[in-house]
Amino acid sequence: MPGSPHIVRDVMTRDVATVGRDAAFKDVVRTLQDREVSAVPVVDGRGRVLGVVSEADLLPKEEFRDSDPDRYTQLRRLSDLRKAGSLTAGELMTSPAMTVTADATLAQAARTMARARVKRLPVVAVDGRVEGIVSRADLLKVFLRDDEEIAEEVRREVMAYLFPPPASAARIAVDDGVVTVSGRIRDTSLVPVAARLIRAVEGVVDVTFELDGWDGSTA
Numbered sequence: 001m002p003g004s005p006h007i008v009r010d011v012m013t014r015d016v017a018t019v020g021r022d023a024a025f026k027d028v029v030r031t032l033q034d035r036e037v038s039a040v041p042v043v044d045g046r047g048r049v050l051g052v053v054s055e056a057d058l059l060p061k062e063e064f065r066d067s068d069p070d071r072y073t074q075l076r077r078l079s080d081l082r083k084a085g086s087l088t089a090g091e092l093m094t095s096p097a098m099t100v101t102a103d104a105t106l107a108q109a110a111r112t113m114a115r116a117r118v119k120r121l122p123v124v125a126v127d128g129r130v131e132g133i134v135s136r137a138d139l140l141k142v143f144l145r146d147d148e149e150i151a152e153e154v155r156r157e158v159m160a161y162l163f164p165p166p167a168s169a170a171r172i173a174v175d176d177g178v179v180t181v182s183g184r185i186r187d188t189s190l191v192p193v194a195a196r197l198i199r200a201v202e203g204v205v206d207v208t209f210e211l212d213g214w215d216g217s218t219a
Contacts, residue, residue, distance in 0.1 A: 006105070006106055006142055006202045007102065007103050007104060007105055007106065008100055008101070008102050008103070008104045008105075008106065008109050008123055008132075008134050009102040009103060009123075009132075011106065011134060011138040011139065011141050011142070012102065012123050012131075012132035012133060012134040012138060013132055013133050013134070013135075013138070014131070014132045016040075016041065016122070016130055016131075016132055016133050017031055017032075017034075017035040017037055017040050018040055018041050018042070018043045018047075018130060019031055019040050019041075019042055019043075019053065019089045020042070020043065020044075020045075020089065021042055021043075021044065021050060021088065021089055021090035021093075022088055022089070022090065023042075023088060023089040024087065024088060025058070025086070025087055025088070025092070027089075028040065028053055028058065028089050028092065029058060032055065032058075038054060038055050038119070038120075039052055039053060039054035039055065039119070039120055040052070040053055041097065041122040041130050041133065042089045042090065042093045042095075042097075043129075043130055046129065047129040047130055048124075048127065048128035048129050048130070049097050049099055049122045049124055049128055049129075049130050050090070050093065050095055050096075050097070051090075051093030051094055051095030051096065051097045052093060052094050052095075052097045052098075052118075052120075052122065053089050053092045053093045053094070054094070054119075057092045057093065057094060058092065097122055098112060098113075098116040098118055098121055099121055099122045099123070099124045099128075100112055100121045100122075100123055100124075100134065101123065101124060101125075101126075102123050102125075102131055102132065106139050106142055106202065109121060109134055109139060110139050113136065113139075119135060119136050120133055120134065120135040120136070121133065121134050142202045142203050143177060143203055143205065144203075145177075145202060145203030147174040147175060147176070147177070148174070149203075150174045150177065150179065150201060150202075150203045150204060151172045151173065151174040151179070153201050154172050154174070154179055154198055154201055154204075155172050157197075157201070158194060158197045158198055158201070159172060159181075159194070162185075162190050162193065162194050162197075163185045163186055163187070163190070163194075167186040168183075168184060168185040168186040169183050169184045169185075170182070170183045170184065170185050170211075171183040176205065177203055177204055177205035177206075178204075178205050178206045178207070178208070179198050179201075179204055179206070179207040179208070180207075180208050180209075180210060181194070181198075181207065181208070181209045181210070181211065182209075182210040182211065182212075183211065183212060184211065184212045184213075185211060185214075188211065188214050191209055191211075191214070194209075195207050195209070
């Protein structure tokens, strides 16, 4: 209670483009273009993730190609200047890479992305080998869940637990991810708890209550 949330394995991309530590600059660029991705994990000979190279790591070479930065810029952009002179993926990569496991919840992956300020995470096994990659767009796929599927989970995992019949007779309707709870429930003091649990159901955008004889005072 509530039911198991959707996990990274459900939405991740399994066919992952990777490069080795010694991959040349142009090979990294070519991999990004050929696979139409904006970043690639850098792996060792056993497929373990060492770091990630993104387009942002590659751009300094173009930015500083024909410039002579002043002392202030050199101090402020030291990392970018170093990458501008890098020749291999191992020199370019951001390391250690922020990663996630396949059995992590989507919420856990989202929090990791937000804290690290990255757009994607390599998905790794216990031994560090890459199993997939998950992006911000992948995490948003949960909001494409069918309304009736969401409604059934709310009925089964939340309402039946908090407000079992016959004392309660609540109805659940979902429209574009917005859950509406109507009818009669036994204990309106549990409405805030119900709201929190319903919002935790994957794919729920919001929840409203239209209950018989309830003025909203406990929401």
